[in-house]
Amino acid sequence: AQSVAQPEDQVNVAEGNPLTVKCTYSVSGNPYLFWYVQYPNRGLQFLLKYITGDNLVKGSYGFEAEFNKSQTSFHLKKPSALVSDSALYFCAVRSNAGNNRKLIWGLGTSLAVNP
Amino acid sequence: DGGITQSPKYLFRKEGQNVTLSCEQNLNHDAMYWYRQDPGQGLRLIYYSQIVNDFQKGDIAEGYSVSREKKESFPLTVTSAQKNPTAFYLCASTGGTSGHPSTDTQYFGPGTRLTVL
Numbered sequence: 001a002q003s004v005a006q007p008e009d010q011v012n013v014a015e016g017n018p019l020t021v022k023c024t025y026s027v028s029g030n031p032y033l034f035w036y037v038q039y040p041n042r043g044l045q046f047l048l049k050y051i052t053g054d055n056l057v058k059g060s061y062g063f064e065a066e067f068n069k070s071q072t073s074f075h076l077k078k079p080s081a082l083v084s085d086s087a088l089y090f091c092a093v094r095s096n097a098g099n100n101r102k103l104i105w106g107l108g109t110s111l112a113v114n115p
Numbered sequence: 116d117g118g119i120t121q122s123p124k125y126l127f128r129k130e131g132q133n134v135t136l137s138c139e140q141n142l143n144h145d146a147m148y149w150y151r152q153d154p155g156q157g158l159r160l161i162y163y164s165q166i167v168n169d170f171q172k173g174d175i176a177e178g179y180s181v182s183r184e185k186k187e188s189f190p191l192t193v194t195s196a197q198k199n200p201t202a203f204y205l206c207a208s209t210g211g212t213s214g215h216p217s218t219d220t221q222y223f224g225p226g227t228r229l230t231v232l
Contacts, residue, residue, distance in 0.1 A: 041226045043119075
């Protein structure tokens with residue numbers, strides 16, 4: 001079965017410190033991986049995606065993510081956290097098998113950046 | 116501006132009443148989706164449509180209905196059969212901008228918060 005796990009419900013980090021939000025996945029075929037951010041009472045905003053190529057993907061607002069095939073992980077990172085990064089972060093995956101447009105979603109990780 | 120709009124932003128429903136949530140996109144996207152979001156449960160797929168006049172049930176379709184008569188519009192009706200409809204509802208779409216639909220990015224509307232009185 002295809003699945004996505006975000007093992008931490010909440011991550012706390014001090015402003016200016018590096019942050020990591022973890023994501024692991026399980027799919028048949030090659031994975032297409034996505035990160036989204038959601039601010040309170042808003043829709044999800046796309047941050048970045050991995051399709052193929054370089055394992056380090058750079059996205060919006062200074063975020064990046066590293067695809068690790070052997071560990072089936074796609075952790076989101078930022079070198080220096082801002083208070084405004086505090087939000088809910090979702091990881092999602094699709095398989096490249098077939099004409100499938102459905103995304104499999106993680107349950108989300110709440111990031112709190114403390115001033 | 117291109118994008119996805121949802122209306123209303125807030126909606127209140129009485130017991131036994133059907134309500135319809137609007138979702139419109141001007142991105143020329145083929146596929147559209149409806150999700151339900153509850154605290155701690157992530158996003159759960161209600162219905163999706165990959166082309167006009169066609170749609171499929173998602174993981175939690177019971178108590179909901181949709182139509183896709185136009186490419187731009189994908190309204191969701193929450194019927195009285197949905198026993199616990201209070202939630203945040205999100206509409207999304209994807210377009211055929213890249214070589215394989217699995218690589219397409221899903222874009223979201225701002226959401227509708229439905230509350231049962």
